[in-house]
Amino acid sequence: MANPAGLPADGVLDLLGLLAYASLTAFFRISDDAALAISLTDKTALAELAVAEFGHFQLLKGRIEELSADPTTVMQPFVAAIDAFHARTAPSDWLEGLVKAYVGDGIAADFYRAVAQVLDPATQGLVQTVLADTGKTEFVVARVREATEADPRLAGRLALWARRLVGEALGQAQRVAADREPLARLLVGGTSSQLGDIGRMFAQLTDAHAARMAALGLAN
Amino acid sequence: MANPAGLPADGVLDLLGLLAYASLTAFFRISDDAALAISLTDKTALAELAVAEFGHFQLLKGRIEELSADPTTVMQPFVAAIDAFHARTAPSDWLEGLVKAYVGDGIAADFYRAVAQVLDPATQGLVQTVLADTGKTEFVVARVREATEADPRLAGRLALWARRLVGEALGQAQRVAADREPLARLLVGGTSSQLGDIGRMFAQLTDAHAARMAALGLAN
Numbered sequence: 029m030a031n032p033a034g035l036p037a038d039g040v041l042d043l044l045g046l047l048a049y050a051s052l053t054a055f056f057r058i059s060d061d062a063a064l065a066i067s068l069t070d071k072t073a074l075a076e077l078a079v080a081e082f083g084h085f086q087l088l089k090g091r092i093e094e095l096s097a098d099p100t101t102v103m104q105p106f107v108a109a110i111d112a113f114h115a116r117t118a119p120s121d122w123l124e125g126l127v128k129a130y131v132g133d134g135i136a137a138d139f140y141r142a143v144a145q146v147l148d149p150a151t152q153g154l155v156q157t158v159l160a161d162t163g164k165t166e167f168v169v170a171r172v173r174e175a176t177e178a179d180p181r182l183a184g185r186l187a188l189w190a191r192r193l194v195g196e197a198l199g200q201a202q203r204v205a206a207d208r209e210p211l212a213r214l215l216v217g218g219t220s221s222q223l224g225d226i227g228r229m230f231a232q233l234t235d236a237h238a239a240r241m242a243a244l245g246l247a248n
Numbered sequence: 249m250a251n252p253a254g255l256p257a258d259g260v261l262d263l264l265g266l267l268a269y270a271s272l273t274a275f276f277r278i279s280d281d282a283a284l285a286i287s288l289t290d291k292t293a294l295a296e297l298a299v300a301e302f303g304h305f306q307l308l309k310g311r312i313e314e315l316s317a318d319p320t321t322v323m324q325p326f327v328a329a330i331d332a333f334h335a336r337t338a339p340s341d342w343l344e345g346l347v348k349a350y351v352g353d354g355i356a357a358d359f360y361r362a363v364a365q366v367l368d369p370a371t372q373g374l375v376q377t378v379l380a381d382t383g384k385t386e387f388v389v390a391r392v393r394e395a396t397e398a399d400p401r402l403a404g405r406l407a408l409w410a411r412r413l414v415g416e417a418l419g420q421a422q423r424v425a426a427d428r429e430p431l432a433r434l435l436v437g438g439t440s441s442q443l444g445d446i447g448r449m450f451a452q453l454t455d456a457h458a459a460r461m462a463a464l465g466l467a468n
Contacts, residue, residue: 052288052291052292052295055279055295056279056282056283056295059275059276059279059280059298060279060280060283062276063276063280067320068272068319068320068323069320071272072272072305072309075272075275075276075302076302078279079299079302079303082295082296082299083299085292089292099288100287100288100289103288
């Protein structure tokens with residue numbers, strides 16, 4: 029919740045650092061995964077997503093600098109959790125990379141929407157800008173559906189993969205919430221940081237995830 | 249040389265395909281190499297270069313589409329040579345990656361400047377736009393100078409590396425010029441495709457390269 033002067037609440041720098049490092053890492057991981065694409069069209073589509081993530085990073089970094097903070101310092105507390113997430117979820121092929129990009133983009137958008145409500149106006153505006161730039165992953169739906177129609181056994185493997193992605197993401201998110209008290213408090217509306225509240229927020233994210241899995245034609 | 253109607257000369261699609269695939273590949277290779285950076289500042293600086301390359305790719309791809317051609321088809325003849333160049337010049341550390349980005353950006357800029365003169369106005373405008381967006385590698389000069397001052401033996405290794413980069417690039421360029429007659433003719437001003445003329449163009453590029461090596465504090 030913004031304080032009366034509209035200045036960032038405690039925890040906002042943490043949030044910006046988390047989002048900035050997540051975007052920067054997404055840029056590198058999606059670029060890497062794009063290399064797995066066979067066609068130049070697919071490669072380009074995934075590269076565009078990577079570049080969008082870098083744009084988000086630059087916006088978030090700019091806001092951190094506006095708040096007279098050092099981006100590297102502000103991102104540092106989240107490096108271990110985000111790196112661990114990616115180390116545990118390296119796609120073994122192109123389709124796993126596509127599903128990861130789609131799931132990641134979707135969860136990120138839900139998270140941005142959820143946190144926007146508790147932010148000061150300037151940070152909220154930034155979050156809305158980033159949000160307007162998500163949802164570029166609709167091409168993934170067609171690609172995954174084509175692949176699972178051609179080989180129905182793929183659907184089971186990709187559904188399992190998507191579940192693992194969300195499990196790993198929530199595991200790291202719990203770790204971050206436990207470590208960073210002001211951030212956790214901010215995320216539940218500035219009133220408390222009960223793990224139950226964080227849990228409810230996560231439950232909303234996983235509900236939306238289930239809807240995305242259905243869109244992909246994958247059982248959740 | 250543009251034909252009287254200002255329409256693209258023969259070979260221009262080849263040139264656009266070559267530049268588009270080179271930019272797309274540079275995006276992927278520089279993103280990869282950025283992962284070798286230790287500090288987030290350096291990582292970000294190299295990621296910015298990668299993103300700029302992707303922007304060039306999008307401009308070039310757009311122009312290919314304007315000419316009613318399919319970008320994948322137009323890029324295809326250059327995939328083998330450009331992929332071979334990168335396979336032979338994978339940096340073994342961060343400094344080699346930096347030098348590669350600097351040398352590559354410099355040679356690309358010289359090449360854009362050289363070809364701009366022989367193009368139709370629309371393609372020329374595009375090349376000027378791309379050109380205005382190069383030269384973001386000045387930070388490399390400071391980084392390489394710091395490193396070689398701290399450890400003078402590095403200078404010899406990096407100078408050798410830079411020579412290898414140019415050698416490999418010219419080798420692949422000769423291969424492309426020999427394979428693609430209309431492109432080679434275009435590059436020497438639309439009048440002939442004598443290998444001697446191509447050779448003179450390459451000589452200009454290597455002269456400019458020597459100046460860049462001096463800026464880096466590396467013997468050529």
